[in-house]
Amino acid sequence: MINDINIGGVFIPGLLIVALFTLVCTLLLVPLFSFSRLYRRLPGRPLINFSTYIVTYFLLLQGLNALGLLA
Template sequence: MINDINLGGVYVPGLLVIALAALFCTLLWLPLFTLSRRYRRLPWRPLMSLSTYIVTFFLLMQGLNALGLVV
């Protein structure tokens, strides 16, 4: 189960924290993708950015599940 996280008396949903971590990781990955020539030739880059976020979120959830932090 994803527990709430207490930040200075404010409870933040655990899924929101995971989503923000996935967003941060995606923002780190996208500049690396722009260096490749194939990324520049994609017809619709925002779709690639969204799919990168979804894959990053999925992999983060799978990793936390494997560690036993998320049930």
């Protein structure tokens, strides 16, 4: 189960940590997508970037759930 993390008396929710990790993963994935010719021709690339974040977040939560770290 993802618990709150205590840093200097400030509780940070576990899902916020997962969301920040997902943001880092997305920031690493988007430049890899930019090498693709198809990605350059897609309209609304900010929407594609946001969708990448949502899909990455979902997959990360599914992985944590499969490992038993998420209740």
